[in-house]
Amino acid sequence: MHSISVRDLTLNFGSHAVLKTMNLDVAEGEFIVLLGPSGCGKSTLLNCIAGLLDISDGEIWIKGQNVTWAEPSERGIGMVFQSYALYPQMTVRGNLSFGLKNARMPKAEIESRVARAAKILQIEPLLDRKPGALSGGQRQRVAIGRALVRDVDVFLFDEPLSNLDAKLRAELRVEIKRLHSRLNNTMVYVTHDQIEALTLADRIAVMKGGVIQQLDAPQVIYNRPANLFVAGFIGSPA
Ligand code: ADP
Numbered sequence: 001m002h003s004i005s006v007r008d009l010t011l012n013f014g015s016h017a018v019l020k021t022m023n024l025d026v027a028e029g030e031f032i033v034l035l036g037p038s039g040c041g042k043s044t045l046l047n048c049i050a051g052l053l054d055i056s057d058g059e060i061w062i063k064g065q066n067v068t069w070a071e072p073s074e075r076g077i078g079m080v081f082q083s084y085a086l087y088p089q090m091t092v093r094g095n096l097s098f099g100l101k102n103a104r105m106p107k108a109e110i111e112s113r114v115a116r117a118a119k120i121l122q123i124e125p126l127l128d129r130k131p132g133a134l135s136g137g138q139r140q141r142v143a144i145g146r147a148l149v150r151d152v153d154v155f156l157f158d159e160p161l162s163n164l165d166a167k168l169r170a171e172l173r174v175e176i177k178r179l180h181s182r183l184n185n186t187m188v189y190v191t192h193d194q195i196e197a198l199t200l201a202d203r204i205a206v207m208k209g210g211v212i213q214q215l216d217a218p219q220v221i222y223n224r225p226a227n228l229f230v231a232g233f234i235g236s237p238a
């Protein structure tokens with residue numbers, strides 16, 4: 001059983017076909033990176049998997065269930081966006097527990113999940129601060145924490161590091177990799193950064209114009225690009 005299965009997915013915005021009969025199977029525990037230039041459809045694909053967009057055709061399966069028409073909250077996924085989207089008036093603890101409170105989870109369970117996420121992400125000393133008092137890297141850790149507390153097996157990350165400087169990006173890259181080997185969750189991670197893709201991915205899906213050009217392990221993409229576009233895109237510096 002695949003963790004995520006995208007079958008013949010097509011998405012049109014008006015007459016513009018943004019995703020074109022796309023197929024993608026993600027194994028349980030696999031780290032897949034969607035890599036490609038701006039506008040190639042990476043975020044659109046992620047949003048379709050998350051259930052934030054209605055697809056035009058095809059099916060989406062998560063852990064053996066057809067979720068094509070399921071609500072985002074019913075899909076068992078956690079999502080992290082490029083912008084942190086934290087609630088500025090709430091503390092870090094409040095931001096981490098907000099979704100769980102809404103789901104009417106018992107208080108003790110919320111506390112233990114928040115404590116666990118804070119420990120894993122090393123943000124325990126920050127729990128009583130508000131987002132305005134945090135650095136960019138700390139805020140992005142909190143954003144990851146909000147996906148973590150949901151205790152789901154599938155994470156979708158949309159360019160989570162692109163607002164950070166190069167040094168922080170390199171640091172958080174290592175942490176995300178460590179997080180993945182610790183949790184062994186399924187990860188679909190969007191980036192336009194070749195280095196990020198090559199260092200993080202089990203497999204990279206290189207996209208152009210709503211079509212996956214090549215889906216392979218990083219060393220295969222690097223050493224044996226399927227076409228000139230892939231060769232050029234992987235070869236060029238970030
Ligand atoms: P990426 O994340 O790879 O940069 P997107 O998935 O955001 O690309 O966008 C893919 C294409 O779909 C782009 O041409 C973009 O202009 C178009 N697009 C994205 N969202 C919308 C929308 N809500 N309405 C119309 N066109 C959109």
Ligand code: MG
Nearest residue numbers: 042043044158
């Ligand atoms: Mg995008």
